[in-house]
Amino acid sequence: MARFSKRTLRILGDEFAGSWTLATITDLFDDADVELGDASAASEVSGQRRGLAIQYISTLNLDHPADIAKLVEVVNHVLFEMTHRSETEPLAVEFTERFIDQLRRDGFTLDEQTQIVGSAQVQFATELLSSLPDASAIRDHLRRLNDSIESDPRLAVSVAKELVESTAKLVLRSRKIAYTKSDDVPQLVARAQEALRLNASGVEGTAEEGKALRRILQSLTSLTQGITELRNQVGTGHGRESVPTWVRPRHARLAAGASQTWCQLMLETLEDRDAPWRATDSA
DSSP: EEEEEHHHHHHHHHHHHHHHHHHHHHHHOOOOOOOOOGGHHHTOOOOHHHHHHHHTTTOOOOTTTTHHHHHHHHHHHHHHHHHHHHHTTHHHHHHHHHHHHHHTTTTEEOOOOOOOOOSSSOOHHHHHHHSOOOOOOHHHHHHHHHHHHTTTTHHHHHHHHHHHHHHHHHHHHHHTOOOOOOHHHHHHHHHHHTTTTOOOGGGGGGHHHHHHHHHHHHHHHHHHHHHHHHHHHHHHSSSOOOTTOOOHHHHHHHHHHHHHHHHHHHHHHHTTTOOOOHHHHHH
């Protein structure tokens, strides 16, 4: 598993000491739900901004997947800012490349947008979550999901279902479509996909052109139904006469991956300024 080395943390501290304000550093760690540690953690660190970052990082257990995921969220935002700055400030290019190279040495995989990807963590792009009016529920589900896949797969299956449910409700709220407490997950999923024209009938084009996309969208709906059914069978939300001991982390990863696929599509479509559903609104 990839881990943040001391060298990487030093480079991150150098970056914060450069062009970041104390308020921005605070917001960045707060958004990732990282608590502020005691000032003594930064007693031997020079500079307020570097010291503030160390105070936050000191509260993380960087051998723990859930805490690694929090710092990945922070670092991805920093990488986003660094790479964009490098486009206009040639002197920043070398420093950015050094940071990226060190992250790869730590075992992290970066995509073409220089975002950390490919770990076992279920996560969404930092800028995607930052664009939401309130992503607290999504962040909470992601943390609990990543924290439980290996240690408590039954709980992870339950959280995967909750992630789908919260995402569907977020979409409906954003589209100003009412729902009730009695609406179940299949109902919420169907209405959310319809709201973003991600249901089969919302696909434009001829029957042949839209056939493959309709089939994929129908399969995505089936994925969410499968997650719900699996949660009903093995999840922790029901009083049971016996414990389903057959559940393994691989089953949790299957449910987590399915929920990530559906939620990612919904959130990206909600954010996309050129998505077809926007044309319907403006018509």
